Amino acid sequence: MLEIKNLSVAVEGKEILHNVNLTVNTGETHVLFGPNGSGKTTLLMTIMGFPKYRVTKGTIAFKGTDITHASVDERARLGIGLSFQRPPVVRGVKTRDMVFAALKEKDKPEMVDTLAKDTNLEEFLDRDINYGFSGGEIKRSELMQLLAQRPDLVLLDEPESGVDLENIALIGRLINELLEKGSKIRVRSSMGLIITHTGHILDYVHARNGYIMLDGSISCMGDPHEILAEIKEKGYEECARCVFRSARYVT
Amino acid sequence: MSRSIKPAENYKEKARTAATKKATMGEDIDLTSYTRSAEEHPYQKDPSKLPRVTKNQMLSAGIMLDDPTQRTGTFIQIDNTPIHSSVKQDGVEVMPVSEAMKKYDWLGDYYWKAVPVDTDKYTASVELGQNDGYFIRTQPGTKTDFPVQACLYLSKAKLAQNVHNIIIAEENSELHIITGCTTSLGNEPGMHLGVSEFYIKKGAKITFTMIHSWNPEFAVRPRTAAIIEDNGLFLSNYVLMKPVKSLQMNPIARCNGENATARFNSILVALPESNMDVGSRVFLNGKGARTEIISRAITTGGHITARGYIEGNAPEVKGHLECRGLILDNRGTIHAIPELKGTLAGIDLYHEAAIGKIAEEEVEYLMARGLTRDEATATIVRGFLHVDIEGLPPMLNQELQRAVKVSEQDFM
Ligand SMILES: Nc1ncnc2c1ncn2[C@@H]1O[C@H](COP(=O)(O)OP(=O)(O)OP(=O)(O)O)[C@@H](O)[C@H]1O
Ligand SMILES: [Mg+2]
Numbered sequence: 001m002l003e004i005k006n007l008s009v010a011v012e013g014k015e016i017l018h019n020v021n022l023t024v025n026t027g028e029t030h031v032l033f034g035p036n037g038s039g040k041t042t043l044l045m046t047i048m049g050f051p052k053y054r055v056t057k058g059t060i061a062f063k064g065t066d067i068t069h070a071s072v073d074e075r076a077r078l079g080i081g082l083s084f085q086r087p088p089v090v091r092g093v094k095t096r097d098m099v100f101a102a103l104k105e106k107d108k109p110e111m112v113d114t115l116a117k118d119t120n121l122e123e124f125l126d127r128d129i130n131y132g133f134s135g136g137e138i139k140r141s142e143l144m145q146l147l148a149q150r151p152d153l154v155l156l157d158e159p160e161s162g163v164d165l166e167n168i169a170l171i172g173r174l175i176n177e178l179l180e181k182g183s184k185i186r187v188r189s190s191m192g193l194i195i196t197h198t199g200h201i202l203d204y205v206h207a208r209n210g211y212i213m214l215d216g217s218i219s220c221m222g223d224p225h226e227i228l229a230e231i232k233e234k235g236y237e238e239c240a241r242c243v244f245r246s247a248r249y250v251t
Numbered sequence: 252m253s254r255s256i257k258p259a260e261n262y263k264e265k266a267r268t269a270a271t272k273k274a275t276m277g278e279d280i281d282l283t284s285y286t287r288s289a290e291e292h293p294y295q296k297d298p299s300k301l302p303r304v305t306k307n308q309m310l311s312a313g314i315m316l317d318d319p320t321q322r323t324g325t326f327i328q329i330d331n332t333p334i335h336s337s338v339k340q341d342g343v344e345v346m347p348v349s350e351a352m353k354k355y356d357w358l359g360d361y362y363w364k365a366v367p368v369d370t371d372k373y374t375a376s377v378e379l380g381q382n383d384g385y386f387i388r389t390q391p392g393t394k395t396d397f398p399v400q401a402c403l404y405l406s407k408a409k410l411a412q413n414v415h416n417i418i419i420a421e422e423n424s425e426l427h428i429i430t431g432c433t434t435s436l437g438n439e440p441g442m443h444l445g446v447s448e449f450y451i452k453k454g455a456k457i458t459f460t461m462i463h464s465w466n467p468e469f470a471v472r473p474r475t476a477a478i479i480e481d482n483g484l485f486l487s488n489y490v491l492m493k494p495v496k497s498l499q500m501n502p503i504a505r506c507n508g509e510n511a512t513a514r515f516n517s518i519l520v521a522l523p524e525s526n527m528d529v530g531s532r533v534f535l536n537g538k539g540a541r542t543e544i545i546s547r548a549i550t551t552g553g554h555i556t557a558r559g560y561i562e563g564n565a566p567e568v569k570g571h572l573e574c575r576g577l578i579l580d581n582r583g584t585i586h587a588i589p590e591l592k593g594t595l596a597g598i599d600l601y602h603e604a605a606i607g608k609i610a611e612e613e614v615e616y617l618m619a620r621g622l623t624r625d626e627a628t629a630t631i632v633r634g635f636l637h638v639d640i641e642g643l644p645p646m647l648n649q650e651l652q653r654a655v656k657v658s659e660q661d662f663m
Pocket of ligand 2: 042
């Protein structure tokens, strides 16, 4: 379970997130909507633990442990994984090295090639990570690394934006695979928190809740399909005025 | 040592006039504090019989003696004595340069023809000291199956080793060389002066991979130049990741032929107290000539000057210069000096230079995959030192990467 309580976050001295509360139970996937610059990426980066995102108030707990001040690698080893919206290029570090670094089952190095095949990135393994990758290739590469890492909490920052129609099905399938871990016994142990603008991802994963982030606060919670329909119909402007929703969420 | 080259007297004369001429770069080394003489070492027919410690030291510089199946030929010089030279492929010659002098009277056409004897006191010292060196040559059309390895080894304290190497790839031949220069002296001073003259004939190719492994008291002054004819290729890789007191070199490639190509890759790591000034100069004199100069410099406390110079003097030439430096310790400094000169229209030269520390964002990206901070940093440093070398046979590339990997352990 991921439990975020009264979380406020500042970046470079400026408060971006204000009093965010959010709980993802084991086995659940939640979806985060919100306009550009509203703080969605900030929330995911904070959960992952990047020091630039300074927690000024509140707590983050994962699997019953307070991780508010844990380092990035501690969180990764605890089972949190993030697909970056804009990962950095690391010159000289090969994609193969990244996938292997992420690989949970280090005794199965052949997995690296298998995953590259699954994500249609075989030719990228010997290229510098993210160097000259297209938008869609970055998305697949991020998922490939997460598939190696097998996190219990999967944080996906716009996994489908910039992805063409053909690849979107592939991405959807890969995300499902990430989230459906242990599905053989029909008990899902993994959790997901996915940022999306288009909502395409809802066609592939079963999402329990949707949220709208507005100006650094979560302003509404509900059925993700319904929320998406409302956003499409009325836009975020309307959403900001929707006192009912925010009232319902706050209580 | 007797040499049968006629104009040699002239060179001696010229050398004497330059005997105190300071180099234009690098700190001045007092040559009088070194000796030129060393006792002779016995010839070794089977170099695998050398003492284990010696072989290990040579191995650290890429010289393999226990299993020479991966080598086309071997040359070993200890102090002033060539103790072994052998070759097992027709059309490839490996011998002490003194022997080649006796054998070929035409060698005068190559002797001090790429590197002027009066360049500075160090080239002068090589002519006046004459402690041999190697001669490696491929006959027209011959391609070496495996690299030829050459080891210049210093075992006597305070010796200045003066070697003169001549390397010739005749037309359409292909010659791969791995050179290891190293010493058995743990912390005692020594000096290595090496002149290397490369001649790459039409359509020929030389790859030259040089690994240096010295000690904190060593002064090193290599003087190298290559002359490349039509469609020839000179590919030079240089690795120095071990301590050195003072090293300065600025090899020259003259791409005189049409479409002649020169590529230099340097991997430099300066540990505390190490001082290195390493550059590469390429003159694009033939139409369509090309070059790429790439250097990676890391300091963990020492000083590095990383130079690069490309001059375009002919139509349709292209050159790219890339210097990247990483400062891992505040005591260290890196000074990158990339230079371009064009003397006519229609040339295409550019350079990139960057010095910095490891980007925090990159470290954190790797940490998000579960690596600790130290592991992430090491991975990035390793990646920084990894240069994909185009045109180097896979085997040599692997050996180069292995040499880099072994040395990494010293500073990471
Ligand atoms: N390093 C920074 N310095 C200053 N402001 C920052 C910094 N990083 C983020 N911000 C600001 O924080 C706000 C939230 O950014 P964030 O990236 O979380 O938005 P987002 O909801 O993910 O937007 P998008 O949909 O465009 O990805 C923005 O106004 C952004 O400019
Ligand atoms: Mg974002």
